[in-house]
Each structure stands twice: as C-alpha cells, then as structure tokens.
Amino acid sequence: MRKPRSQMIVETRTKLIAAARAAFGTVGYAQTSMDDLTASAGLTRGALYHHFGDKKGLLVAVITEIDAEMNAHMQAVSAKAGDPWTGFRDECTAYIELALDPEIQRIMLRDGPAVLGDPWDWPTLSECIRSMTESLTKLAETGVIAPIDPEAAARLIAGATQYAAQWIANAPEPEAISRKAIDAFNLMLDGLLARS
Amino acid sequence: MRKPRSQMIVETRTKLIAAARAAFGTVGYAQTSMDDLTASAGLTRGALYHHFGDKKGLLVAVITEIDAEMNAHMQAVSAKAGDPWTGFRDECTAYIELALDPEIQRIMLRDGPAVLGDPWDWPTLSECIRSMTESLTKLAETGVIAPIDPEAAARLIAGATQYAAQWIANAPEPEAISRKAIDAFNLMLDGLLARS
C-alpha cells in the first residue's frame, strides 16, 4: 500500500474542508470545535494547524471553494442570456437563488464577514461580485444604463440581493416572498436604465 | 454614604453597557474578554451574569441602546422634510451616515447579525427599519411610488444602504466615495417612483 505524498495531502485537505463546510454551514463557525471537526474527519488538530495555520485559515479555504462554485454558476447563467441587460438581471437573480442555500447564508453572508471583515477586501472572494462589477461597467459604456459608478451600483445591488435572499430564506413561505422580492428588485434595477 | 439600591443598579448597568459598547465597537464581540471588560468598569463577572445572564445578553442590551438612538435620529430627520418622498430619501441618507460610525458598523452590522441572527428577527431592533417600512407603506398608499410590497422595498433599501455605508467607511477617501454612492442610490430609489 504505497501512496504518493502529494495525493495524501490533497485527500486530507479535502476531508478537512468538507467537514468544515458542513460544520460551519450548520452549527456555525464559533460553535464548531476543532477537536470535534478533525475527529469527524478521522484526523487530529495537528493536521489542521499544519495545513491551514489556524481556525480562520480553514474558514478562508472553505470560503474560497464556495466562492469559486458561485462564480462559475453565475458566469454560466449570464452567458446564456440574449442581451447584456437581461444577462445581468439573470445574474442577479442567480445570486439571490444561491443565497437561499443555508450553507451559503451562514458561511458567506454571516460568519465570513464577521470573522474576516468586509468581503470586498477578501483576496479570494469578490470573484462573483467582481464579475457583477464588470458587467455593469460594460453596460455603462454601451449606454444601456445611466452613467453611474459601476462599483457603487454593484455594491448597492449586492447588498439588496443579500438582504432579499436572507428574507426569503427565513420566510415561512419562500415561494410567495421570493416573487415579491424579485418584483421589487427588478423595479429598483430599472431605475438604473438610461432614460429615453 | 447612603445610596438607594435602585440607583446602584442603574449605575452598574450603565457602566457595563458603556464599557461593552466601547469594547465591542473596537476590538469586537468575540475578542472581548468578560474578565477584562468588567474589570475596566470596576466590577467583576459576577455583576455581569447577575444583570445580563450571559455575554449575549450584554450584547442585546448594547444593541437595544444603539438602536433607540438611531431610531430617534432618523425620526427627527424625516420629520424635518417638506414632502413624504424627500423625507424618506433623507431618512435613508441619514441611515447611511449613521452607518459610517465604526461602532455601529461593528456592533449593529457585523457582530450583531453574526451572533444573534437576522436583525429583522430581533425583538428590539428593527425599530429604525420598521420606521422605514411604515414610510414606504404610506408612500405606496398615496401613490407616490409604484405599488410594490413595502417590506420588500424596505429590505432591499436597507441592504443597499448598509453595503454603501460599509464601502464608504472603509474607503481611503470617504468624501468622494460618499458622493458616488449617494448618487447611485438615489438613482435606484427613483426606480420605485410611480411612472407618469
């Protein structure tokens, strides 16, 4: 039974990140014991601190993984649309739908910012938000929307979508609430369109 | 040196809340030691757990106090305006300006939600947000804005303003950023106005 070293490393990292993702996403970051977490992955805290430095390092790794998935999904959605404007709206809607996932809510929207600070300052993340900023930049250049600062718009939209998602996710009837939220959201988005 | 008991209680509660507000607002909730905090107020942890039950209880007390102040300020601002719509816009701007305070950012917008959950579910808070919902309800009834769900709009606006505030507060040149953010924000708000 000979295993190459590099493979072992990938396996342990994967196991730890998977366990952390499950734990952080359910009981939360602060309530997760590193002893229990590593034990559930069949390891000890030694492995953890060797690979990730500390508890925050593990959180960063988890966030990086989730963000990559979110970004890929949003890219795919916006690429599917006909024109840039609907592509952007679809992208925002996709973001809201992603944010309905309790795991994403807890890790990306609550514990993440609380532990690591403003997501816009994260070195890894903002991939999925940076893509929104790029879309807005192009929309402003081509005159589809009114000439405003793309980053400002992206920030406002990200904030609105996040709150909308949290609202929907915690609502007793997500379906009905979801429709209300998306209606209001589209109305606000239309405020950005260039006046004819 | 005779002091009535009720006065002692108020004094200690005030001292603890003030110390907590300073500590939570600077080093953060998780990084604040209850030993150090109570010591800085000239007390011990005994007083803390007697009055507030646990660490979270103290946070709730701090949040309640800050929220009352924010609410009072926003009410005053919106009452000063001429018509309801500008009153509402001023209210939103006031919220953004309040959110520039690092203490409010840290306690109300980051640590608070992380520890206590969605602010909309807080029994005490949402005073300042509930007031925004009321304003929107009236604006929708009088036909000033398009007929959308007031709570949905309030949520979206609250999210947008919060993100705008965090952006401004962390920016190297808050003045310039603030203008950009408020411009974009007003543009989005106008999207809610009834189309003529």
Added chain:
DNA sequence: AGTAATTACATACGCACCGTATGTCAATTC
C-alpha cells in the same frame, strides 16, 4: 542502496475564557 533531511501528521501542554455555584455584605421589609 543507504543515509540524511523533509514533512505530514499525532501527542502533550499551557493558557485564556465562559458559565455556574457558592459566599458575603449591605439594603430593604416587617
């Protein structure tokens, strides 16, 4: 191939911190 150096983990330890249980002394109550 055999030795040396790296490294991926486990084990052991100290320390800080939270919450509770218990004690004490002053202020009310009768």
Added chain:
DNA sequence: GAATTGACATACGGTGCGTATGTAATTACT
C-alpha cells in the same frame, strides 16, 4: 432590630485554541 432579599465578589470546572514537541514515513542526496 431581626429576617430576608438581592447585588455583587470569589472560587471552580470545563472547554477550546494555539504551540511545542515527538514520530514515522516519504523524498533527496551520493
């Protein structure tokens, strides 16, 4: 003025993080 309530302080146990140290296996060197 004796009894009781209650506002705090003190003492204790438990938990969890980070680090220092140990070990065994893989890689690198000659």
